[in-house]
Amino acid sequence: MxxxxxxxxxxxxxxxxxxxxxxLDRGRLERNIQRLAEHARKLGVVLRPHMKTAKSIDVTRYVFPGEPGPITVSTIAEAEYFAGHGFRDMTYAVGMSPASVVRAMELCRRTGADVKLLLDSVEQADALAGVREDTGVTPSVFIELDCDDHRGGLKPDDPKLLEVANRVVAAGANLVGVLAHAGESYGLSTADALVKAAENERSATVRAAETLRAHGHACPIVSLGSTPTAHFAENLEGVTELRAGVYMFFDLVQHGVGVxxxxxxxxxxxxxxxxxxxxxxxxxxxxxxxxxxxxxxxxxxxxxxxxxxxxxxxxxxxxxxxxxxxxxxxxxxxxxxxxxxxxxxxxxxxxxxxxxxxxxxxxxxxxxxxxxxxxxxxxxxxxxxxxxx
Amino acid sequence: MxxxxxxxxxxxxxxxxxxxxxxLDRGRLERNIQRLAEHARKLGVVLRPHMKTAKSIDVTRYVFPGEPGPITVSTIAEAEYFAGHGFRDMTYAVGMSPASVVRAMELCRRTGADVKLLLDSVEQADALAGVREDTGVTPSVFIELDCDDHRGGLKPDDPKLLEVANRVVAAGANLVGVLAHAGESYGLSTADALVKAAENERSATVRAAETLRAHGHACPIVSLGSTPTAHFAENLEGVTELRAGVYMFFDLVQHGVGVxxxxxxxxxxxxxxxxxxxxxxxxxxxxxxxxxxxxxxxxxxxxxxxxxxxxxxxxxxxxxxxxxxxxxxxxxxxxxxxxxxxxxxxxxxxxxxxxxxxxxxxxxxxxxxxxxxxxxxxxxxxxxxxxxx
Structure with a gap:
C-alpha cells in the first residue's frame, strides 16, 4: 500500500x-453537447439547455462558447448564479410559488434578466397582478402542459388552458408560450417507443399553442423536451425550442433507455x-x-x-x-x-x-x-x- | 396566493x-441526545457519537455542553473540521486508504489530535510502519470486526485477527482496540430481534478482545454500536464504548425498526x-x-x-x-x-x-x-x- x-x-x-x-471527462462533454446542438439545428429549433445537471458556469461555457444563450434552471439560486455570469434569458421550469415569483422578479429588476415562470392554475395567474404592482416588473409566464401524466401541467385539451391564458393577460403579465416535459420517456427503452413519445410531446404542445392562438394569444414560444425525446425527435414542426439537461453528461439510466x-x-x-x-x-x-x-x-x-x-x-x-x-x-x-x-x-x-x-x-x-x-x-x-x- | x-x-x-x-427541532434534538446519553450511563459505557449525521459543530455543542468529548467521524474532512473546533479524540470509522492515513496523521501532527484509524488486513497493518516514518506520528488503530456479515471487518474467530494485531504492533503503531458495527440491525423490526442483535454485537466484540488479550495485546477499547442496537442493548459487559449517529435526529427508517x-x-x-x-x-x-x-x-x-x-x-x-x-x-x-x-x-x-x-x-x-x-x-x-x- x-x-x-x-x-x-x-x-x-x-x-x-x-x-x-x-x-468530468471534457472530451465526452464536448461530444455530447455537440451531438444535441447539431440535432436541434437540423430540426430547426432553438436549444435551451437545462442547467440543473451541471450547475456550473464552466460547463455552460462549452455550451455557449460565445455569448450566453437561453437556458433553463431548476432553482432561483441557479437563476441568480447564471444572471451573475451574464445570462439574461432563463426559464425557471418549476411551478411558481409565492417566494419564487418575488425572488425571480427582484432578480429581473436588478439585472435586466428575463426569468420566465411556469404556472398551470388560475390562482397562480391571478397572483401575477400583485407581483407586477409590488416589483415593477412584468412577469413572463409559460403555461405548463401535461403531455404524459408525468407530473404537473394542464392537458392540451383542458378548457382551463384558455381560462388560465386569459387570466394571465388580465393580470397584466406576458404570456410567452406553452411548455411541456415528457418525463415518462425515462421509462422507455426502444427507439420506436421514444420516437412515439417525442411525437406525442410535440403534437400535444403544438395543439395547445394552436388553441391559444385561435383565441388571440400570440404564444410565440412552443417549448418541450426531455433528454430521451430530444434525441429521438424526428420532426419538431410547430415547436420553437428544445430543452434537455442530462444530455451533457449522460448516465446509466439514459444508457438503459437507449440514448x-x-x-x-x-x-x-x-x-x-x-x-x-x-x-x-x-x-x-x-x-x-x-x-x-x-x-x-x-x-x-x-x-x-x-x-x-x-x-x-x-x-x-x-x-x-x-x-x-x-x-x-x-x-x-x-x-x-x-x-x-x-x-x-x-x-x-x-x-x-x-x-x-x-x-x-x-x-x-x-x-x-x-x-x-x-x-x-x-x-x-x-x-x-x-x-x- | x-x-x-x-x-x-x-x-x-x-x-x-x-x-x-x-x-431542525431543537427540543426533539435535546430529548434524543439525552435519551441515549442516559442509556449509555446506565450501561456503564462511554458514548462516542458519530458526527456523520449532523456534521455541525452547533449540534455537537448539545452533545457536549462542556469540553469536547470523544467522537466518531466518517470523513477526514469531518476530522479536520472538528479538530478546528477543539476536538482531539476522534475515530475515523472507515477503513484506512493511503490518502486518508496521510491526511489523518498530518492532522494529528498539526493539532495534537488523536485520530484513530480502522483496518482489517495485514497489508494495511504493514503500511503503518512507513506512515510513522513519513509523518513522525504513531498511528492509533482499531481492528475492524464483522459481527453480522454487514460490510468489512474480520470475524471474531478469524485467525487473521491475531496476525493483524501482531503486524500492527510490529509496524510500531498503537493498537487501541477492536470495533464493530451491527449494520444489519437496520433490517430488523421487533424488540426481541434487536435485543438479540445487540447481544450478538457485544459478545462477538468482547470475544475478539479476549482473544487479543490472551495473546498479550492490551486492547483497551472495545467499541461497538449502531443506532438500533445502541438503544436496545440491555447489557454491555466487557464493552467500553458505544457509537451511534442518527439517534440525534432519528428518521422514518428508525421508526420502522421500532427505535x-x-x-x-x-x-x-x-x-x-x-x-x-x-x-x-x-x-x-x-x-x-x-x-x-x-x-x-x-x-x-x-x-x-x-x-x-x-x-x-x-x-x-x-x-x-x-x-x-x-x-x-x-x-x-x-x-x-x-x-x-x-x-x-x-x-x-x-x-x-x-x-x-x-x-x-x-x-x-x-x-x-x-x-x-x-x-x-x-x-x-x-x-x-x-x-x-
Missing part, C-alpha cells in the same frame, strides 16, 4: 486526488479500494451513497446497475463489476449476479471510476468537478458547482 | 423562509405547495429528491413511507399523506395506497414539513439547519453543515 499521496490542493493528476472525487453508450458518460466518481471480502466476492471502496447518491434509477430497467458501473482508473469498463451495495461512505463492488464472471484483481489502494445511475444526482453530491480527458491522469481544471435554493 | 414573502436572509420565522429548507416515534424525528424539510392534480389526488410541492434525498430506506419495511411522511406547517403529521413520487425539484404528495383516506386541503402556497426516510441522507442535501422548536414558527438560529471529503 503506497502512502505517498498528496493532498487535494496539490493534485495535478488524479493519482494525487483525494477520494471520493467527481471526475447513449457507456463510453458517452462524462462523469464518474474516483474511488479507492479500502478492503475486500474474497469469500463473498466483495471489494470495498471509499465511495458510498454520499459520493454516488442514493439514486437507483436502473433498478427497474432491463439491466440493474446497482449503485453504478465500475471502470478501472483509466475509465475502461470492468465488465459486469457493479457497486452492489452502498452505505454512507462505503461501496461494495461485486460481480453482477448471474454473469458467471469473477472479480478482477483490485488490491488495497487501487483506484476505480464509478459511472452514475443518474448524473444529476451524483453531481449534486459534490462541490467541484476535477476535469480530465480520456484516459490521461492529468487534471486540466477544477470547476466549482453551486447548490441550494 | 400571498406573495409577500421575504428572502432567506431576512427570515425570522419559517413563514419567511425560502423553500425547500431543512428544519423511535414519529414525534421524535427532529429534522424535516419545509416545502411549499406549487400545484395540484385533484383528479389524481396529487398535490405538488417544491421539494423533490434534491431536498429530500433519493433514499428509499422504508421501501422494504412493513410501512413504505415513499419519499417521506408529510406534516402540516406546525409539524403535526397529516395521517397517511406521504411523498409518493419525487423528481429533482418536485415532490408529489398523495394518500398512502389502500388507506381509504382522502387528501386534506392543501392550497397553493401552503407549507408542509416532510419527515426523512434517512436523516443522514436528507441532511446531506442542505448546507444549513433552520433551528426551530416545536410548533413555533420562530427561527432560533441558523447552523451551518459541512460536506465533502
Amino acid at each position: 503506497d502512502t505517498s499521496v498528496k493532498t487535494r490542493e496539490a493534485a495535478q493528476t488524479i493519482d494525487a486526488l483525494i477520494t471520493p472525487s467527481l471526475l 447513449c453508450g457507456l463510453d458517452d458518460i462524462a462523469i464518474s466518481v474516483l474511488a479507492t479500494v479500502i478492503g475486500s471480502k474474497p469469500e463473498k466476492g466483495w471489494v470495498l471502496v471509499d465511495a458510498g451513497w454520499m459520493a454516488l447518491s442514493r439514486d437507483r434509477g436502473t433498478a427497474n430497467q432491463q439491466i440493474d446497475q446497482g449503485y453504478g458501473v465500475v471502470c478501472d482508473e483509466k475509465g475502461r469498463v470492468l465488465e459486469d463489476v457493479i457497486v452492489a451495495q452502498a452505505s454512507q461512505e462505503h461501496g461494495i463492488l461485486a460481480i453482477r449476479a448471474g454473469s458467471g464472471k469473477s472479480m478482477p484483481d483490485l488490491p488495497l489502494g487501487a483506484r476505480v471510476r464509478i459511472l452514475p445511475n443518474h448524473a444529476c444526482a451524483m453531481a449534486a453530491q459534490h462541490h467541484f468537478y476535477a476535469v480530465v480527458n480520456g484516459d490521461s491522469p492529468r487534471i486540466e481544471a477544477r470547476w466549482e458547482r453551486i447548490r441550494g435554493w | 400571498d406573495t409577500s414573502v421575504k428572502t432567506r436572509e431576512a427570515a425570522q420565522t419559517i413563514d419567511a423562509l425560502i423553500t425547500p429548507s431543512l428544519l 423511535c416515534g414519529l414525534d421524535d424525528i427532529a429534522i424535516s424539510v419545509l416545502a411549499t405547495v406549487i400545484g395540484s392534480k385533484p383528479e389524481k389526488g396529487w398535490v405538488l410541492v417544491d421539494a423533490g429528491w434534491m431536498a429530500l434525498s433519493r433514499d428509499r430506506g422504508t421501501a422494504n419495511q412493513q410501512i413504505d413511507q415513499g419519499y417521506g411522511v408529510v406534516c402540516d406547517e406546525k409539524g403535526r403529521v397529516l395521517e397517511d399523506v406521504i411523498v409518493a413520487q419525487a423528481s429533482q425539484e418536485h415532490g408529489i404528495l398523495a394518500i398512502r395506497a389502500g388507506s381509504g383516506k382522502s387528501m386534506p386541503d392543501l392550497p397553493l402556497g401552503a407549507r408542509v414539513r416532510i419527515l426523512p426516510n434517512h436523516a443522514c441522507a436528507m441532511a446531506a442535501q442542505h448546507h444549513f439547519y433552520a433551528v426551530v422548536n416545536g410548533d413555533s414558527p420562530r427561527i432560533e438560529a441558523r447552523w451551518e453543515r459541512i460536506r465533502g471529503w
